[in-house]
Amino acid sequence: MIDDPGADRSAAANVDDVNTAIDVRDLRCSYGTFEAVRGVDFHVRTGELFALLGTNGAGKTTTLETLEGLRKPSAGTVRVLGMDPYEDRKQLHRRAGIMLQESGFAGDLTVAETVRLWQRLSSRPSDADSAMERLGLAHRRDVRVKQLSGGERRRLDLLLAVLTKPELLFLDEPTTGLDPESREAAWQVVRDLLADGVTMLLTTHYLHEAESLAHRLAIMHEGELAVSGSLVDVLSSERAHISFDFPSGVALGSLPSFAGEVDVEQLHAGQFRLRTPDLERDLTAVVQWRSAHEVSLRRFRAHHASLDEIFHRVVDRDGDAERR
Numbered sequence: 499m500i501d502d503p504g505a506d507r508s509a510a511a512n513v514d515d516v517n518t519a520i521d522v523r524d525l526r527c528s529y530g531t532f533e534a535v536r537g538v539d540f541h542v543r544t545g546e547l548f549a550l551l552g553t554n555g556a557g558k559t560t561t562l563e564t565l566e567g568l569r570k571p572s573a574g575t576v577r578v579l580g581m582d583p584y585e586d587r588k589q590l591h592r593r594a595g596i597m598l599q600e601s602g603f604a605g606d607l608t609v610a611e612t613v614r615l616w617q618r619l620s621s622r623p624s625d626a627d628s629a630m631e632r633l634g635l636a637h638r639r640d641v642r643v644k645q646l647s648g649g650e651r652r653r654l655d656l657l658l659a660v661l662t663k664p665e666l667l668f669l670d671e672p673t674t675g676l677d678p679e680s681r682e683a684a685w686q687v688v689r690d691l692l693a694d695g696v697t698m699l700l701t702t703h704y705l706h707e708a709e710s711l712a713h714r715l716a717i718m719h720e721g722e723l724a725v726s727g728s729l730v731d732v733l734s735s736e737r738a739h740i741s742f743d744f745p746s747g748v749a750l751g752s753l754p755s756f757a758g759e760v761d762v763e764q765l766h767a768g769q770f771r772l773r774t775p776d777l778e779r780d781l782t783a784v785v786q787w788r789s790a791h792e793v794s795l796r797r798f799r800a801h802h803a804s805l806d807e808i809f810h811r812v813v814d815r816d817g818d819a820e821r822r
């Protein structure tokens with residue numbers, strides 16, 4: 499079952515401090531009279547990657563900045579590594595890495611000079627050469643930052659965020675502007691950090707990125723969490739698909755009668771599709787029916803819903819409500 503955001507609130511009351519890196523309860527943030535974040539609850543477990551997804555202007559960056567200690571909440575409580583991020587900002591920043599949406603580098607410094615400066619500021623610098631190599635910046639080490647492309651700057655942002663060996667990492671749209679190869683390299687860096695036990699909170703507009711990396715996630719819309727839960731639970735909340743070309747010479751009525759809320763649709767060009775809440779059960783039924791009739795099912799596909807579909811359901815539901 500998908501988590502009900504309200505249920506996460508009551509669950510938060512039982513969140514155990516040792517295994518919880520971030521605990522957010524009824525968070526509200528306003529800009530003047532405009533409330534950008536409207537009562538958000540979630541927690542991030544130690545060692546997991548939690549993805550915060552959402553539409554433009556949903557309140558993701560505002561939430562992230564609050565957790566990073568850059569913004570004081572209007573209401574609610576936030577604990578990050580056991581600290582109040584706003585009050586204990588200095589202490590928090592010794593243990594957490596932050597990759598903002600926009601960086602503020604000195605453009606006249608080279609990549610290597612920027613990295614050295616960063617290392618001097620850090621109490622726990624890590625090996626910059628191997629990180630530069632992994633992020634494809636080694637050959638750009640003597641180039642001035644202002645001469646880097648947008649994607650190279652983004653990779654430098656990530657490099658600096660991981661350089662201090664943080665135990666918690668905030669990543670605000672880390673792969674925006676990266677080409678597919680650089681994005682894959684960035685994901686590998688993230689996977690390596692996860693393997694080292696680093697906790698991460700990621701915002702992204704790339705749903706595939708969240709599907710590839712996240713243990714748990716939430717989708718934010720207009721300041722609220724519309725859904726949250728483990729990746730598996732969120733994906734299972736929408737019906738799965740089974741589709742194939744309906745074989746000729748077999749009567750439609752010979753199909754098994756599917757129990758529960760199964761939609762049966764005939765699409766164009768003989769394509770047949772089931773949308774089912776129980777993929778395993780109905781896949782078994784289709785395979786048995788196919789064997790009994792000794793037919794082959796061309797263009798056969800069976801898959802869970804994608805994050806894309808869940809995302810659109812959240813946004814469309816709201817659009818539908820507005821239109822009514």
Ligand SMILES: Nc1ncnc2c1ncn2[C@@H]1O[C@H](COP(=O)(O)OP(=O)(O)OP(=O)(O)O)[C@@H](O)[C@H]1O
Pocket residue numbers: 529532534552553554555556557558559560561
């Ligand atoms: N400094 C500000 N002053 C007034 N309103 C702001 C300010 N910063 C953000 N907002 C508003 O708050 C809302 C949430 O913005 P936020 O940047 O947190 O959204 P987001 O989910 O990160 O969006 P995006 O995906 O487009 O980056 C938006 O309506 C935005 O216009």
